[in-house]
Amino acid sequence: xxxxxxHDKITQDDWELVEAETPVNGARRIxxxxxxxxxxxxxxxxxxxxxxxxxxxxxxxxxxxxAVFSDGRGLSLAVLLRTRFDFTGELRAVGDVHPELxxxxxxxxxxSYLLPDGRSAQTALSTLxxxxxxxxxxxxxxxxxxxxxxxxx
Amino acid sequence: xxxYDAFDQKFVDERVxxxxxxxxxxxxxxxxxxxxxQLRLRNGLYIQRLAPMLRVAVPYGTLDSRQLRTLAFIxxxxxxxxxxxxxxxxxxxxxxELAEVxxxxxxxxxxxxxxxxxxxxxxxxxTTDQFAGVAEDESVDPRPYCEIIRQWSTSHPEFDWLxxxxxxxxxxxxxxxxxVDVHDIGLVVYRTSDEEIEFDVKVGGGLGRTPVIxxxxxxxLPVQHLLTYLExxxxxxxxxxxxxxxxxxxxxxxxxxxxxxxxxxKVDAEWAHLKGSPSTLEEQDITRIEAHFQPPAYHSxxxxxxxLGKQRLEEPAFDRWLRHNVAAHxxxxxxxxxxxxxxxxxxxGDVSDVQMDAxxxxxxxxxxxxxRISHEQNFVLPDVRLDELFELWQQADAAQxxxxxxxxxxxxxxxxxxxxxxxxxxxxxxxxxxxxxKFDSYDYQHDLGPLDIxxxxxxxxxxxxxxxxxxxxxxxxxxxxxxxxxxGGHAGNGASLGQIIGPSFSREEVPDRIETIFQVYLDHxxxxxxxxxxxxxxxxxxxxxxxxxxxD
Numbered sequence: 001x002x003x004x005x006x007h008d009k010i011t012q013d014d015w016e017l018v019e020a021e022t023p024v025n026g027a028r029r030i031x032x033x034x035x036x037x038x039x040x041x042x043x044x045x046x047x048x049x050x051x052x053x054x055x056x057x058x059x060x061x062x063x064x065x066x067a068v069f070s071d072g073r074g075l076s077l078a079v080l081l082r083t084r085f086d087f088t089g090e091l092r093a094v095g096d097v098h099p100e101l102x103x104x105x106x107x108x109x110x111x112s113y114l115l116p117d118g119r120s121a122q123t124a125l126s127t128l129x130x131x132x133x134x135x136x137x138x139x140x141x142x143x144x145x146x147x148x149x150x151x152x153x
Numbered sequence: 154x155x156x157y158d159a160f161d162q163k164f165v166d167e168r169v170x171x172x173x174x175x176x177x178x179x180x181x182x183x184x185x186x187x188x189x190x191q192l193r194l195r196n197g198l199y200i201q202r203l204a205p206m207l208r209v210a211v212p213y214g215t216l217d218s219r220q221l222r223t224l225a226f227i228x229x230x231x232x233x234x235x236x237x238x239x240x241x242x243x244x245x246x247x248x249x250e251l252a253e254v255x256x257x258x259x260x261x262x263x264x265x266x267x268x269x270x271x272x273x274x275x276x277x278x279x280t281t282d283q284f285a286g287v288a289e290d291e292s293v294d295p296r297p298y299c300e301i302i303r304q305w306s307t308s309h310p311e312f313d314w315l316x317x318x319x320x321x322x323x324x325x326x327x328x329x330x331x332x333v334d335v336h337d338i339g340l341v342v343y344r345t346s347d348e349e350i351e352f353d354v355k356v357g358g359g360l361g362r363t364p365v366i367x368x369x370x371x372x373x374l375p376v377q378h379l380l381t382y383l384e385x386x387x388x389x390x391x392x393x394x395x396x397x398x399x400x401x402x403x404x405x406x407x408x409x410x411x412x413x414x415x416x417x418x419k420v421d422a423e424w425a426h427l428k429g430s431p432s433t434l435e436e437q438d439i440t441r442i443e444a445h446f447q448p449p450a451y452h453s454x455x456x457x458x459x460x461l462g463k464q465r466l467e468e469p470a471f472d473r474w475l476r477h478n479v480a481a482h483x484x485x486x487x488x489x490x491x492x493x494x495x496x497x498x499x500x501x502g503d504v505s506d507v508q509m510d511a512x513x514x515x516x517x518x519x520x521x522x523x524x525r526i527s528h529e530q531n532f533v534l535p536d537v538r539l540d541e542l543f544e545l546w547q548q549a550d551a552a553q554x555x556x557x558x559x560x561x562x563x564x565x566x567x568x569x570x571x572x573x574x575x576x577x578x579x580x581x582x583x584x585x586x587x588x589x590x591k592f593d594s595y596d597y598q599h600d601l602g603p604l605d606i607x608x609x610x611x612x613x614x615x616x617x618x619x620x621x622x623x624x625x626x627x628x629x630x631x632x633x634x635x636x637x638x639x640x641g642g643h644a645g646n647g648a649s650l651g652q653i654i655g656p657s658f659s660r661e662e663v664p665d666r667i668e669t670i671f672q673v674y675l676d677h678x679x680x681x682x683x684x685x686x687x688x689x690x691x692x693x694x695x696x697x698x699x700x701x702x703x704x705d
Contacts, residue, residue, distance in 0.1 A: 049392070070191050070274070072314030076391045079311050084426060100175065100184070100192060107310035120183060130171040132163060135304040136380075136432065143431045144305075145160060146438055 003121040005102070006090075006112035008128055010121055013114070015043055015061060017094065030063050030092075045094070048074035052081050061090040063114075069098035075108040082109035082139045099124035103131070109139035154215050154523055155300045155445040157265045164307070165262045168269060172196050173255035180252060195275055195313065197268030198254055202575040207246045207254055208271040209261060213281040213299040213323075214242030214526040216266075218513035221524055223264045225509035231257050236509065238494060238502040238530040240566060240617055241320070242280050243271055247573055274402075275313045276306035276387070280322045282330040283527035284489050286446060287535045289481040293325035293342045293350060297442040298379065301434065305380050312387045316394035317402035319387070320359075327646075332528065334358050334366050334648035335620060337404045338386060342376075350376040350439075356386060356416065357408030360614035364650045365405040370417040377434045378424075384432065385424035389416070449521035449536060451484045464543045471546050473595065474557035479542065486539055492532040492549055493556040493564060497589040500582040501567040502530030504554075511552045519545050528617075529566055531559065561598045562606060563589045566617055570610030570627065571634070577610030579627025579634035584608055584660055591664040592671075601671060603683050607642070620644035622685045623667065624651040636663050640670065640696060641688045649689075654697055666700050673699050 004013040016027040019035075030043035033050065036059070043061035048071055056062060062081060064074040074093065081087040092112040093105050099119050102110075106128065115121055137144045157165070172192075179189040190200075197208040209224065216224075224244055228236045231253055237245040249257060261267055270277055279299045286294045302321060306312070312319075323340040324331040333339025339355035352374040358367025374382055386404075393411075395401045408416045465472040480489040492512060495501050504512075512532050516524045519541050525533035532554070537545055549555035558564045565588065568574065570581030585608055592598060607621025618624035624639040636658050639651030658666050673696050678687045688696070 069188075070314055071396060072274075072311070072316075072391050073396075075311045075314060076388055079388075098188065100188075104310050104313060123178065123183065127171070127174070131167050131308070133160065134310070135160075135164070135307050136309055137430070138310045146441070147431060149160060 002117055003115045003119075003124075004112060005115065005121065005124055008125070010125070011112070015092075017045060017063065028061075030061060043090075043092075046077065048077060050077060052077060052085055054085055056081065057085050057087045057089075059089060061092060062087060063092040063094045064110075066093060066095040066097055069096045069101060075104060078105070078108040078110055079139055100127055102128055107134070107138040107140050154217060155212070155296075155442070161304075162262075162265070165265070165267050165269075168196075168267060169255060169258045169262050172258060176252065176255050191273065193254075194273035195270060196254075196258075197271035198251070199272060200251075200575075201247065201573050202571075203573065204248045205251050205254070206573070207249045207257060207268060208239065209244045209246070209266060209268050210271045210278050211243050211266075211526055212303050213279050213285070213296060214283050214528075215285075215296065216524050216526070218516045218522045218524065220264045220266055221509050221513040221516070223260060223266065225506040225513070227257055227260060228506040228509065235503050235505045237500070237569065238504060238526050238532070240502075240528050240530060240568070240615060241278055242283070242526045242528055243278055244526070245569075247569070269307060270313075272318070273313075274315045274317050274319075276309065276315075276319045276321065279303050279306070280320070280331055280336075280528060282324050282326055283491075283525045283533045284330060284480060284535065285325065285525075286448070287482050287484070287487075287489055288326045288328075288330075289483050290328050291326040291483065292344050294446055295323040295325040295331075295340075295342050296446045297439065298340070298342055298352075298376075299323050300442050300445070301379065301439070302383065305383070305432070309387075312391060315387075315391055316396045317399060317404075319390070319404070321383075329645045329648075330527075332617075332620065332644040332648070335360055335364070335617075335644060336367065338383070339367050345373075352376065352379060354382065354386075357405040357413070358648075359403055359405045360617055360619045361403065362400050362612045362614075363403075363405065364614070364619040365409070366648055366650065367405075368408065368413040370413055370420065376439065377436075378428060379434060380432045381427040381430055382420075382424055384427055385420045388423055389419050393419075448484070449523075451487060451536070452538070453486070460540055461542065468543075470550070470555075470557060471543060473599070474546050474550075474555060475542065477557050477561060478559045482536070484536075488537050488539055488542060490534045490537045490542070490545065491527065491559045492534065492554040493558055494531055494554065495558055495564045495589070496553050496556055497563065497593060498586060499553070500569070500572075501565050501585055504532070508552055508554060511548070512554065515545055515548065529559075529564060531564070557595070558598065560603045560605075562592050562601055562604045563598060564605075565589065566605065566607040566621065568609050568615035570608070570616075574610060574615075576613055577627060578612075578629040579610050579636065579660075581608040581610040581616060581625075581627060584625065584627075584636065584663060587660070587664055588667065591668070601674070601684065603685075605642075605644070606667075617644065618642070619650045620648060621651060622688070623670065625663065628657055630657065634660060636660060638663070638666065638670075640693065641685065643685055652693055654693065655701055669700050670696055 038058040044059040322336040341353040355367035520536040571577040609616035609618040610627040620642040642651030
């Protein structure tokens with residue numbers, strides 16, 4: 001079973017990824033971009049190399065697929081959705097999500113992560129914040145460290 | 154030089170804890186090898202042919218005596234008593250135990266060092282002029298900007314999982330010693346007539362399988378926009394760089410596919426959104442970093458020229474060392490000294506723990522405790538008083554670091570090659586040694602003049618063979634080690650890529666063929682014409698003709 005981590009906790013998943021316009025029992029649907037309609041209330045699944053679009057912001061949830069965990073395109077896509085298109089809904093990482101790397105995803109604006117079967121949720125939860133602070137700006141913290149903290153020469 | 158504040162120290166300390174936990178999960182079997190690989194690479198740990206190799210970051214090639222003593226300690230405690238100066242100004246250890254790497258990192262962190270992003274598909278160590286801050290021909294000291302980029306690129310949330318590795322070099326002098334034309338991004342920093350700091354930005358240069366000279370996509374970038382403009386370039390590359398083929402994944406392939414104009418347009422469109430964001434540098438941000446790079450307290454003194462003149466006459470070897478290894482300093486009475494690691498019989502760039510300790514000692518005694526590493530794999534002492542050069546030379550000579558060959562034939566750039574590296578097609582260190590042995594006469598080397606021989610054991614070009622005046626590339630020919638020779642490469646101002654002379658040679662053949670190349674040069678050169686200029690004037694034909702004429 002995949003594990004959903006949302007807002008730093010293991011959470012019951014009330015969304016289901018579906019291929020097309022399949023009805024699902026009780027759960028809300030996340031559909032691929034080709035099958036998605038802005039006013040449907042459906043979540044939207046994007047590949048990492050998708051071009052962001054303002055109409056995506058009407059989705060309550062956007063899932064970005066990581067074909068492999070080392071593919072950083074989904075990180076840039078997330079940053080663009082959050083900072084350029086001001087997407088405020090849930091931004092979820094799906095696909096080959098690696099438990100060691102959630103701190104990168106988090107700083108790029110993701111707030112939920114669907115860990116595939118076999119990936120350790122325990123590792124994920126223990127490495128959510130390996131660093132107290134970072135040098136550069138991010139989606140979470142738009143000011144670089146030296147703007148926030150008095151750093152001494 | 155830059156000193157950590159509490160923020161930097163905390164980050165590096167937390168990196169040690171984080172990496173130790175990752176190593177423990179790997180050793181406990183919780184993290185599969187192929188996944189741990191991506192994590193350890195972002196911390197400089199390769200698994201080589203014989204053992205792991207740990208690459209320690211030396212930010213823009215600058216370190217102090219305490220840090221160098223720690224590297225000597227690591228060589229002794231965790232390795233086999235030596236380290237290797239890399240062509241990207243870092244230091245590598247060839248024999249650490251994987252399980253001990255967290256302990257090594259902990260020792261490094263105590264002296265403000267780390268191995269963050271020294272490998273993997275991320276922004277690597279920023280490199281620069283090894284004479285930065287002291288060179289006579291410098292218009293702007295590039296080190297503050299290197300440090301600003303280092304901080305920005307450290308564990309960047311968006312740019313740590315790029316299509317491929319990413320190398321940024323910065324120069325601020327009229328002679329480009331940082332090879333900015335062959336980097337993913339090359340930055341030239343200068344002061345305008347209005348005393349403003351600006352950058353020219355080159356992209357898409359690089360060596361490897363597809364060598365390319367970078368193209369300038371922006372001139373006169375005002376300093377405050379440095380990071381936002383880099384962010385725009387990196388975002389375009391991260392999104393559009395190829396990920397289907399690692400040999401086509403570098404930014405140079407993307408720039409070529411989009412054309413430099415197309416790439417610039419894309420970057421500019423992205424930058425339009427980022428320009429003026431909170432990552433824009435304010436004057437105080439720059440001043441704070443610049444304060445770390447103020448000149449040391451130089452003594453005012455006579456220039457020491459009189460005593461030097463006498464010493465030169467008495468010691469011909471000292472005279473040669475002054476001529477080749479000592480460069481002009483911006484402060485009168487001081488000189489920049491290059492300590493050559495290129496001793497016949499020692500792999501280029503290899504230095505023992507004893508030598509590292511000695512260099513640290515000299516940095517304290519004859520300088521202000523600072524040391525540089527050059528991309529030519531030598532040590533540099535940036536601030537030596539003219540009247541102490543003789544004493545330093547005597548000690549360097551006794552420690553096998555006094556070779557008077559900087560810029561000459563025997564100052565070979567060489568990757569670790571097939572002796573260590575699992576990627577190599579051929580050995581490179583033994584070939585360097587054979588060449589050094591064959592042409593060991595100083596008079597012959599001096600007569601040949603400035604000459605860069607660069608050797609890489611494979612297409613990845615860690616030995617920068619494309620930009621050697623004579624470049625040598627190890628190739629595999631039906632399981633046998635062969636060497637392809639190219640001529641006319643150059644890494645500095647007006648960079649050029651070498652042209653392949655013809656079919657490759659066996660290792661035994663290489664020294665004789667090189668001798669023939671020298672002969673052609675000596676026959677054709679005009680007075681005071683260096684090898685590279687002569688080659689550019691006469692072209693490949695006379696060389697090719699003679700090298701492939703009836704073998705002896």
